[in-house]
Amino acid sequence: MSRSxxxxxxxxxxxxxxxxxxxxxxxxxxxxxxxPGGVTTxxxxxxxxxxxxxxxxxxxxxxxRYEQAHPGxxxxxxxxxxxxxxxxxxxxxxxxxxPDIALIGATSTQAxxxxxxxxxxxxxxxxxxxxxxxxxxIWQTTQVGGKTYALPHVAxxxxxxxxxxxxxxxxxxxxxTWDEMAETARKLTSGDRQGLAVSGVEGEEGATALVIxxxxxxxxxxxxDSPAANKALTQFKQLVDSGAMSKGIIGxxxxxxxxxxxNGRAAMMINSATYVSTLRKENPDLKWKIAxxxxxxxxxTFLAAENLxxxxxxxxxxxxxxxxxxMQDPKALAEYLPDRNKLATRDDVPADGDEARSVFAxxxxxxxxxSGALAEHSSEVFTHVQGALQAAISGSATVDQALAEAQQxxxxxxxx
Amino acid sequence: MIARRSTGAATxxxxxxxxxxxxxxxxxxxLPAVVFLAAxxxxxxxxxxxxxxxxxxLRQIVTGDADFVGLDNYAEELANPDFRSALAISxxxxxxxxxxxxxCGLGLAVFLNKTFPGRNLMRSLLLxxxxxxxxxxxxxxRWILDGTYGLLNTVLGGLGLLDKGVFWLVEPTSxxxxxxxxxxxxxAPFAMILLLAGLQSIPETLYEAARIDGAGPWQxxxxxxxxxxxxxxxxxxxxxxxxxFKTFDTIYLMxxxxxxxxxxxxPIHAYLEAFQFFRFGTGAAATTVMLLIPLALSLFYFRSLxxxxxx
Numbered sequence: 001m002s003r004s005x006x007x008x009x010x011x012x013x014x015x016x017x018x019x020x021x022x023x024x025x026x027x028x029x030x031x032x033x034x035x036p037g038g039v040t041t042x043x044x045x046x047x048x049x050x051x052x053x054x055x056x057x058x059x060x061x062x063x064x065r066y067e068q069a070h071p072g073x074x075x076x077x078x079x080x081x082x083x084x085x086x087x088x089x090x091x092x093x094x095x096x097x098x099p100d101i102a103l104i105g106a107t108s109t110q111a112x113x114x115x116x117x118x119x120x121x122x123x124x125x126x127x128x129x130x131x132x133x134x135x136x137x138i139w140q141t142t143q144v145g146g147k148t149y150a151l152p153h154v155a156x157x158x159x160x161x162x163x164x165x166x167x168x169x170x171x172x173x174x175x176x177t178w179d180e181m182a183e184t185a186r187k188l189t190s191g192d193r194q195g196l197a198v199s200g201v202e203g204e205e206g207a208t209a210l211v212i213x214x215x216x217x218x219x220x221x222x223x224x225d226s227p228a229a230n231k232a233l234t235q236f237k238q239l240v241d242s243g244a245m246s247k248g249i250i251g252x253x254x255x256x257x258x259x260x261x262x263n264g265r266a267a268m269m270i271n272s273a274t275y276v277s278t279l280r281k282e283n284p285d286l287k288w289k290i291a292x293x294x295x296x297x298x299x300x301t302f303l304a305a306e307n308l309x310x311x312x313x314x315x316x317x318x319x320x321x322x323x324x325x326x327m328q329d330p331k332a333l334a335e336y337l338p339d340r341n342k343l344a345t346r347d348d349v350p351a352d353g354d355e356a357r358s359v360f361a362x363x364x365x366x367x368x369x370x371s372g373a374l375a376e377h378s379s380e381v382f383t384h385v386q387g388a389l390q391a392a393i394s395g396s397a398t399v400d401q402a403l404a405e406a407q408q409x410x411x412x413x414x415x416x
Numbered sequence: 417m418i419a420r421r422s423t424g425a426a427t428x429x430x431x432x433x434x435x436x437x438x439x440x441x442x443x444x445x446x447l448p449a450v451v452f453l454a455a456x457x458x459x460x461x462x463x464x465x466x467x468x469x470x471x472x473x474l475r476q477i478v479t480g481d482a483d484f485v486g487l488d489n490y491a492e493e494l495a496n497p498d499f500r501s502a503l504a505i506s507x508x509x510x511x512x513x514x515x516x517x518x519x520c521g522l523g524l525a526v527f528l529n530k531t532f533p534g535r536n537l538m539r540s541l542l543l544x545x546x547x548x549x550x551x552x553x554x555x556x557x558r559w560i561l562d563g564t565y566g567l568l569n570t571v572l573g574g575l576g577l578l579d580k581g582v583f584w585l586v587e588p589t590s591x592x593x594x595x596x597x598x599x600x601x602x603x604a605p606f607a608m609i610l611l612l613a614g615l616q617s618i619p620e621t622l623y624e625a626a627r628i629d630g631a632g633p634w635q636x637x638x639x640x641x642x643x644x645x646x647x648x649x650x651x652x653x654x655x656x657x658x659x660x661f662k663t664f665d666t667i668y669l670m671x672x673x674x675x676x677x678x679x680x681x682x683p684i685h686a687y688l689e690a691f692q693f694f695r696f697g698t699g700a701a702a703t704t705v706m707l708l709i710p711l712a713l714s715l716f717y718f719r720s721l722x723x724x725x726x727x
Contacts, residue, residue: 087691093478111694115474192564192581202674203692248563250586250675265564380693390675394586 040319041074043099045089047082048340054277058340059103065335066326073319093117098313100320103153106141106305110375113144118309122147124321130328133346137367138305141375150307151324154342156272157301158212159363160291161279166193166267174268174291178216181294182235185244188267196239197257197266200249200389204382208302209270210236210389211382215368218297222374222414224385225407228297233399237392250390262286272304273360277341290359303367305345377413384409461707468700477696489701499702501677502685506661506706509592509681513599514656520600521607521652526641528608529615539612546605554669557598561585561670585671588678595667595679599660607652614648615641647724654717658710682706 044063049056056079063075078099080088086108092098093115104112112118125131125148131139134152142150162174170188175181185195198209210232211221219228239245252260258275260266262283270293279286293301308327310320326332330349337344338352343364351358370378388406391397397405467482468489476482493499528539545553560567563583572578584590618641626636664683667673673680673688680688682702690699 090474090477094480111474115478117478202672246564247583247586251558251562251583251671260564377693383688383692387676394588394675396588396676 038072039074040072040316041076042101042316042319042323044075044077044101044103044323045080045085045099046077046103047080047085048103050079051077055340058336061339062327062332062336065332066323069326070322073323075323089117090115093311093313096313098311100310100314100316101324102309102311104150104307104309106138106150106152106303106307107370107375107378109141109150109307109309110144112309113147113149114376116312118149118311119314119317120147120149121151121310121321125151128325130325130346133348135345135347135364135367137303137369138345140371141303141305141369142307150309151328152345153306153308153327154337154340155345155364155367156274156304156342157360157364157367158208158270158272158304159293159301159360160268161261161271161275161288162268162291163261163264163266164287164289166264170267174289175294178213178235178294178296182239182244185239185268186242189242189244192265194246194260194266195244195268197246197252197260197269198249199252199254199257199271200386200393201251201253201256202390203386204379205253205386206250206389207382207385210385212270212293212300212302213296214385215300215302216294216296216298221370221381221385222410223407224388224410225403229403230399231296233388233392233403236389237399240393247393250393261288273343273357274341276354276356276360290356292359292363300366300368301363303364303369305369373414377416380413381410384413464700464707465704467696468704470697472696472700474694477694482697485697489697490705493698493701493705496698498677498680499685499698502680502682502702503705505592505677505680506682509596509599509663509667509679510657510661512596513603513660514653516596517600517603517607517656517660518649518653520604521611522645522649524604524608525611525615526637528612542605542608544605545602546609548602550602550665551669553602554598554666557594557601558585558670561594586675588675591671591675591678595670598666598670599663602666603656603660607656610648610652610655611645614645618644647721650717650720654713657713661710662706 046056046059048059051057051060060077063077067073067075085104089098089102089104089112098117102112102118104118109118113120131148135155138152138155142148142152160174166188167173167184172184172187175184181196188195200206200209213232213236214221214224214229217228217232219226219232223229236245240247240249246260246266249257254271254274257266257269257271258278261269261271262279264286276290279288293299308324310317310324314320327336328346330346333344333346333349334352337349338354338357343357343361351361369375370381374381384406387409388402391402391405392399469484469486470476470482471485471488472482524542528535559565561584563569563581563586566581566584568584569578569581572582582590584594622640622644623636626640631639662683663681664687667679667681668684668687671679673684683706686699686702686706689695689702
């Protein structure tokens with residue numbers, strides 16, 4: 001563009017801005033503030049990743065499809081890294097700078113609702129009437145004190161990834177019970193290869209595998225000084241002592257676990273559906289499949305989900321609601337979910353026929369998520385659960401001591 | 417002292433007529449800096465201290481109506497075993513890191529103070545450790561110390577010193593030693609540069625005179641280098657202490673404060689309190705304590721500096 005052209009453009013935009021300000025001034029009597037040209041701009045904050053990343057890109061493309069179908073609306077997504085997300089939302093709430101829509105971790109829903117950061121959507125949901133399509137454990141994460149504060153966005157859950165070549169070599173099949181799991185993991189262990197890898201890293205992330213194991217034994221995460229939790233932790237300890245699980249799990253996050261599996265150092269891993277497409281892309285030669293988690297007295301998995309909420313600072317709640325319901329349309333989801341590599345939260349989304357993802361979808365039906373007092377303090381309680389795992393595995397405490405000590409901390413947390 | 421007082425008296429009596437105007441413009445010149453500092457340093461500081469006296473949970477932070485509770489948060493933190501453990505680990509970690517870092521920095525500085533071929537190259541290489549972003553160095557250390565594919569185990573195994581992989585970041589004691597090592601690795605070059613500058617300001621004639629008087633290398637070091645380096649050393653120790661005491665990223669990236677609470681230092685404890693468990697009041701109390709310790713040391717330092725100048 002020539003220099004004079006630039007100057008003209010500058011002048012033009014100045015005039016447009018002035019006109020826009022006038023229009024906005026005149027139209028301030030309405031409920032929903034409209035921007036120049038009748039375009040509503042919706043801001044949406046998320047932690048999926050920058051637009052150029054696989055996960056962030058999928059969301060951006062999804063939102064662009066909405067914009068194409070709705071010329072009067074512009075959606076401005078903003079990525080905030082996961083570690084900073086809740087803090088940024090809080091600071092923005094204190095400063096009155098909230099976005100229209102926040103894509104939040106399902107476990108944060110209760111805390112944000114109680115802090116008055118997100119809006120009660122009960123009336124809108126009643127009119128909408130689609131709540132029965134959702135898996136109950138997922139819908140429950142949107143409920144706070146009998147009211148609905150969010151719509152589910154996507155779900156993810158944990159299942160067993162297994163290396164088919166290594167299992168065939170050892171002549172074993174994916175285990176159906178936790179006893180079989182221990183047996184199979186031992187058979188698959190040789191040299192510097194471990195049978196099973198899970199994440200046991202410091203903090204709540206590292207509690208997932210043990211939580212799954214405790215639930216399978218029929219235990220309760222808030223009562224871990226119990227026979228069921230004792231059975232679960234004792235088995236993990238034995239797996240580590242026998243070398244079937246590495247002592248390194250205490251330092252591994254889920255990404256590290258994926259890497260152990262990807263380079264053949266772990267024959268099986270418990271991990272989320274997030275890594276299905278990553279493994280296909282980064283390790284095309286690796287042969288693997290997904291199996292349902294083993295059961296014990298019951299078979300349960302851990303729900304990782306995200307919810308969409310309208311914030312108390314939104315100036316376009318109606319437009320935000322329209323976007324959120326569009327994002328939950330089964331047809332729109334059928335296109336988005338494989339791109340985003342996540343699972344549907346409702347039962348009326350057409351399946352995409354992918355084998356690995358269909359096992360995850362099946363697994364999701366037995367997903368468990370914290371509720372009530374545990375939901376409010378889940379981050380801290382899971383941190384204590386991981387503390388018990390760490391103490392027992394490193395040998396700084398016996399299984400009994402580790403569980404008793406964690407129980408004290410959990411009781412203190414829940415008493416607040 | 418007498419000379420100083422007399423010059424003070426001279427300016428007081430011979431005050432120029434436009435003396436009142438000069439400070440005013442001077443104040444105007446520093447005004448932007450003062451406003452900037454007030455907004456970015458003073459305000460958050462006062463806000464944090466104020467918060468430490470309030471019962472601030474998630475809701476109170478949003479609405480801004482946290483109740484004043486006096487010293488309750490401090491009492492709660494002091495009674496909290498997690499806080500006491502974090503304070504103790506912080507002090508152990510800082511004293512160890514500063515001590516080793518200073519010793520290494522001094523050794524390197526004495527070594528690099530001599531002229532030998534490749535000296536400048538070596539000095540530049542050492543500085544890379546200090547310049548490298550923490551995200552990079554902490555992840556490199558994580559990789560080196562990993563139990564299954566780590567470089568350290570491979571090297572030790574190759575030398576026949578290890579027959580089984582050691583998970584350096586999984587055992588409480590070795591995890592603490594590991595984070596100290598990673599910290600020293602990045603701060604020692606910083607100490608080295610400052611101490612080297614100090615060494616180069618010591619007049620060569622002192623050493624020559626000592627040599628003529630028959631002083632050996634150890635005597636020259638302990639009787640000339642050490643006392644002459646005292647002022648610089650004090651500064652280096654204080655700077656190292658302050659930067660190490662507030663370290664967050666190196667440890668958080670390497671161990672997240674684990675295993676258990678073996679490397680949970682005060683900054684990580686405060687972060688967890690405030691941003692993981694949403695107890696802003698006690699989190700702020702922890703950060704205020706975190707502020708007081710280096711502050712007390714700095715005051716002690718400036719006091720001794722003034723005493724030294726006076727004598």
